[in-house]
Amino acid sequence: MPRKDTNTVESMKKIHAVLFDAYGTLFDVYSIALLAEQLFPGQGQRLAQLWRDKQIEYTRLITTSNHGAHYQPFWTLTEAALRYAIKTVAPGARTSWDSGGFADQHRTLMDQYRHLSVFSDTREVLSALRERGLTTGILSNGDPQMLETSVRSAGLESLLDHVISVHPVRLFKTAPEAYALGPAATSVNAEQTLFVSANSWDALAATWFGFQTLWVNRQNMPFEELGTAPHHTGTSLRDVLQCLG
Helix, strand or coil: CCEECCCCCCCCCCCCEEEECCECCCECCCCCHHHHHHHCCCCHHHHHHHHHHHHHHHHHHHHHCHHHCCCCCHHHHHHHHHHHHHHHHCCCHHHHHHHCCCHHHHHHHHHHHCCCCECCCHHHHHHHHHHHCCEEEEEECCCHHHHHHHHHHHCCHHHCCEEEECHHHCCCCCCHHHHHHHHHHHCCCHHHEEEEECCHHHHHHHHHHCCEEEEECCCCCCCCCCCCCCCEEECCCCHHHHHCC
């Protein structure tokens, strides 16, 4: 059962919509490490972690610089982050990149990113929410085509009412304008929406925005030390159902 954290209040409203972060929450961004290991022996896990870290770093850099004037779609940032990761872990990549070195490995990993594995409890939980009649959706940094491909590849189309990309506001999470796209799409206010993320920074910012929140802490990590806790903390997506009462 998920733990209720210290900022949970007696007056929490009944939940009518559940929005999920996509990458890291429904889709396993580290499932790509096995392929990375085949392409870069001994470096697969390191590459996958560096790729993810740099991807998120780029979203923050763009969102906080010049009011998003340097915006690039999430797919473009994902490509750029992978180039950085390859140049970090692969000897010779920096000097051979412009002449086509490592282009095949880069293309293979990007193709795999379109079809990331979903966590084992994803379909089960989305199906249960559908049976309860709740509005369901994704609210993600991913750009529309990227999300459409991932959702279709995973066979989740019939289980989601909304697939919401931050692309229209050209700002990534944790900008409040990005989170505001959720209530705007669902017509359910933030106080009656449960936002679910396995990324602690995302769960924190969503709490600040006004969502009810569940942090899915799969790795048994401490939460961010900034004085605010999510409303609920669990260890799997199944804990969403416990939050509903």
